[in-house]
Amino acid sequence: MKSYRFVTGAVVGVLTSATMMMAAQAAEYPAKSIELIVPYAAGGGTDLVARAYADAVNRHLPQSVGVVNKTGGGGAVGLSEIMAARPDGYKIGMGTVEITTLPNLGVARFTVADFTPIARLNAEPSAITVNASAPWKTIEEFLAYAKENPGKARIGNSGTGAIWHLAAEALASKTGLKFNHVPYDGANPAVTALLGNHIEAVSVSPAEVSSHVAAGTLRILAVMDDQRSKAFPDAPTLKEKGIDVTVATWRGIVVPKKTPENVVNTLRAASKKAVEEQGFRDQLNKMNLSYAYLDGPDYKVAMEKDAEMFKALMKQIGLAK
């Protein structure tokens, strides 16, 4: 009898402590290591930002953050996985501008509303860049050429429906001009074609042409940003020239929609501390990437604004399904 009571007591005790531990676990997030899903291949821009972030945030979280690359479908595979992850904060992801463009292409099951933004880390505007041997010294001259020769100015981009294609389309729709958009398999091959004078311009980011601009082989005519680029202060913005087009790619941390409030707050606080580290900013600088931190709520506003713009644009140019 006595022993029976003892067993019961022990069982109750174990159960109680187990329940308490579980409660404690929920309160003390994170209790185990966190997976950071990157929807692009190791070694690319998004991956490098993710690894620099993981490096920095590890110092501000009791558990480690590990990077996992899930590539495919121009980002759709990885982003779908982040969306569908259990919302407990142990699988977070790099949310890129493709969150706002892929749904319109009809190749993704997610929309911008399926994610809770934690922090934007980096943003790169589009820029119109030409070969240094080209006759156009200013963006006005280039646009004048495009006006006189509709469909003749070939602008290389990183793939149909990808961000730099949409940037060139946005410029075309705002100015009423007609370009010949040539998709390449990524930004680098497009830049190579421009170097060989096989196309007239590219719409990729200043970072992706910076070494050639520094070497004097390419020339940036304008950037599609609110302010001039710090690295190339001589290149005007399109806004200055009276063309209201701003298109940028961005990368940041997102979690699935239903992630609990306390987890989101913990991640936001840790991310804020991580990006304030000089080491993180130095790392971005080294890679020619611009630091563009936004806290969760502001990031959400920026994401929704882009989602609306791309939806309208892609419908207009017939890309949206």
Place this chain on the structure above:
Amino acid sequence: MYELDMLLHGAQALFNQPMALLLALFGVTLGIIIGALPGLTATMGVAILLPFTFGMDPLSGLLMISGVFFGGIYGGSVTAILLKIPGTPAAAATAIDGFELTKKGQAGIALGTATFSSFLGGTASVFVLIFLAPVLARFALEFSASESFALAVFGLSIIASISGVSVIKGLIAGFLGLLLATVGLDPMAGFPRYTGGYTELFNVPFIPVMIGLFAAAEAFKSLEDPQVRAGMAAALDRIIPPWHVFRRQLGNIARSSGLGIVIGIIPGAGADIAAFVAYNEAKRFSKTPENYGKGELGAVAACESGANGCTGGALLTMLTLGIPGDAVTAVMLGALTLQGLQPGPLLFKDHADLVFTLFAGMLVCYVMMLVVGLGSLRFMGRILQMPKSVLTPTILALCIVGTYAINNSMFDIWIMLAAGVAGYFMQKWDFPASPVVLALIMGPMAEANFRRALSLSNGSYDFLYTRPITAALLTVAILTLMLPLLRRLWSSRSGGPTVNGPTVASSAAEGSK
């Protein structure tokens, strides 16, 4: 001479940095292992090591990555020759004749030839990189979409020469590969084709298909008879090929290395294409082309020197112009940028000391590859002595792990297993697997670049004959396709009706065997 002087200075600087040399050795060794494992390619090895270079000094980090690059390209050949399992796409070409040599009991010499050819091709390409970089870099910019299209067509024409016994079966396999290559996102318009709603199929799962067709199919085949040992146990007696045998390959290796370097320089074309093109040209220039596909040492030498010749070529455009020649150097571009070394024309001006020390280091990497390679061959050769009941499950496990590692995707594993079953039946019915692989490499390249070229020319087909490189490559492609036919005609005519000799009909039949 400026370059030679700088190189000597570089070598001096290099030998004062034992840590960098140690990391280079580590990189080479790791690269060989990664290359030998199916699914793990040089690209992936470099990408995985990239974050570790963040904290290193530029020389150590870059040498380690170069080591992985070089070792990874070479390592694929070891398992290709011993087990017909190409560790990398480039080694799919090596596997054709390499495995036949193993079956003949000449695995040792095949491996030794592969190692020496890789070393010679790679070293030659690094020397070209050092001395001719500025001259050759401009050639890369001549290459536009139309030239890439023509190169891909030329690549596809090689199917005729790697088909083995039956050209018809080779062509069937090749067209099957081309059909598979149409799956995925349309290269120009970006809409999904034949994906059945799976986002995983947006890119053709090329490496899983290759692993399935070669490695898994081979494993399935050996399941038929698990008791048998590989049967070539005693074959690995001699690794270093006798001089009188190797001497005959030197011309072949020189030509293949040259081809490899040029293909490496061309943006978007890498070691896989180089290996197949080198195979084709070695066969074209060989006195005994009929031996190709049946275990010809020249084929192994050509594929390996071609693939490794690519390394220097790809690095050349990456370093001088900042444009990567293939997937590996695209990742390396990131590594250089991270170290604050902006690749491009200014790199040689601003960081000449470091660049030439790096060049010296690359040469050392190739010597290390030779030593580590030759040293490990005997150990690797023991694979042949393993009973199949142990080897087969190991291979299948490696196939699954390697496939999963590419994209962390279970989906890819199913693709690989399906390809394995298909590959098993292809083997049974004598359909060669390498044309499928070739078509999967060249098909998307041909399609995307043809349509891009049309877009660039505003819809005019003139680029097919107005651009000299395009026209030349297309002509060579047609010749390659026609060559077997012409040979047959020629042999039937020269062996024509003679007294008591074979009749026209029988000699023609002989030619088609």
